[in-house]
Amino acid sequence: MNLEERILQRKRRGDRRQLVLEEASLSPVWHPPEPTGRGPTIERLLDRLEPVFEHRTPENVYVHGPAGSGKSAVVSALFSQFTRLLSSPEDSIVTTTRGGSADTRSFAYVDLREATSEFEFYHTILDAMTSESIPQRGLSTTDLRTRVSRHLRGGRILVVAMDHADENGTDRLASFAGELESLGHRTSWVAVGRTDPEELLPDPRATRTVTVEPYHRAELTDLLTARVSTGLTRNATTHQQLRRLAAWADGDAHDALAALLGAVDIALDDDSGVIEDDHLDAGMESVPRPCIALGRVLTLSENRLTVLRRLVALDAADRSSVGRAASTIASAASLSESTITRYLYEFAESGIVERVPVKETKGAGRPPSRVETRVPTRAFLRLTRGAD
Numbered sequence: 425m426n427l428e429e430r431i432l433q434r435k436r437r438g439d440r441r442q443l444v445l446e447e448a449s450l451s452p453v454w455h456p457p458e459p460t461g462r463g464p465t466i467e468r469l470l471d472r473l474e475p476v477f478e479h480r481t482p483e484n485v486y487v488h489g490p491a492g493s494g495k496s497a498v499v500s501a502l503f504s505q506f507t508r509l510l511s512s513p514e515d516s517i518v519t520t521t522r523g524g525s526a527d528t529r530s531f532a533y534v535d536l537r538e539a540t541s542e543f544e545f546y547h548t549i550l551d552a553m554t555s556e557s558i559p560q561r562g563l564s565t566t567d568l569r570t571r572v573s574r575h576l577r578g579g580r581i582l583v584v585a586m587d588h589a590d591e592n593g594t595d596r597l598a599s600f601a602g603e604l605e606s607l608g609h610r611t612s613w614v615a616v617g618r619t620d621p622e623e624l625l626p627d628p629r630a631t632r633t634v635t636v637e638p639y640h641r642a643e644l645t646d647l648l649t650a651r652v653s654t655g656l657t658r659n660a661t662t663h664q665q666l667r668r669l670a671a672w673a674d675g676d677a678h679d680a681l682a683a684l685l686g687a688v689d690i691a692l693d694d695d696s697g698v699i700e701d702d703h704l705d706a707g708m709e710s711v712p713r714p715c716i717a718l719g720r721v722l723t724l725s726e727n728r729l730t731v732l733r734r735l736v737a738l739d740a741a742d743r744s745s746v747g748r749a750a751s752t753i754a755s756a757a758s759l760s761e762s763t764i765t766r767y768l769y770e771f772a773e774s775g776i777v778e779r780v781p782v783k784e785t786k787g788a789g790r791p792p793s794r795v796e797t798r799v800p801t802r803a804f805l806r807l808t809r810g811a812d
Contacts, residue, residue: 449655452681461643489636492676506531576609590617638675686710686802710802
């Protein structure tokens with residue numbers, strides 16, 4: 425074989441391997457600026473927020489529905505457009521004594537997975553209200569709260585979206601809603617969650633609701649098609665594969681995208697330029713049902729993510745008990761076995777892993793339990809590659 429043939433062979437091999445164009449489009453934790461298949465939901469939410477277009481304070485709203493139904497996609501996209509199209513300039517306002525006027529509006533999107541304290545809550549809101557750089561240090565919670573209140577003087581309307589409002593306890597929504605109410609200005613909120621309104625809302629009768637249903641199979645197929653069209657090379661998947669994936673996911677876009685990303689990861693390992701049926705099957709098998717949201721997992725600290733990555737990579741024998749899993753992970757990590765054990769119990773409490781009792785055990789004391797992860801394994805490893 426001459427040199428030209430060698431080069432052309434390598435080129436053909438490289439062309440065949442090309443599969444991914446824009447990986448972000450395939451991620452379950454990424455939301456497009458224009459959500460697919462959620463037009464009626466957007467219209468219902470706009471109806472609830474109609475007063476803000478007339479410079480009036482809207483009622484509080486709760487957007488609720490099952491996992492993977494597009495709630496976060498709708499609210500994050502809508503508030504991004506509100507900020508771009510309706511928010512008022514802030515640079516001149518902070519220097520005035522009035523702080524604003526009755527025809528000014530601000531919108532803030534707060535992910536309560538990340539903003540877990542009052543400091544982070546007010547910091548996110550203030551950052552959305554002004555073009556100034558807000559330092560993370562040197563300011564107290566009281567300082568941030570005072571600045572937010574100052575921006576609201578003179579009648580400025582503030583609408584705050586609180587995403588994942590029912591995670592880590594149902595009392596957080598009541599706490600943060602109380603903070604907004606205590607500002608004593610024209611504030612309202614849009615909460616997003618899965619919990620039934622009667623179980624979550626501080627005052628269900630005073631809150632409007634928008635119910636989001638699971639995706640229909642055709643809607644989910646369209647969503648997957650849109651993601652694949654920007655994320656993968658042409659003809660990387662077939663329409664039949666996407667329909668099969670949508671049917672398997674049963675209306676849950678998160679699980680469908682997690683399986684798709686897992687299939688892509690497996691195809692790349694196989695040096696394939698297309699998603700074969702066995703890649704798709706393996707991608708679906710890598711998603712436990714039910715599974716925990718990847719967006720929630722990715723908010724873990726660096727050390728906890730490292731432990732979870734190591735846990736996901738263990739075989740079944742090394743996950744036969746919490747102690748064995750912790751010992752195996754500790755043998756290749758800088759953390760102590762006791763710390764890793766504590767993390768594993770934390771994961772179990774938060775639903776990231778499940779402790780399954782081992783049957784037919786003998787002896788006194790608590791029966792051992794094997795560790796089963798509720799994480800979409802291939803998608804999780806793909807999204808956190810390079811983290812170790």
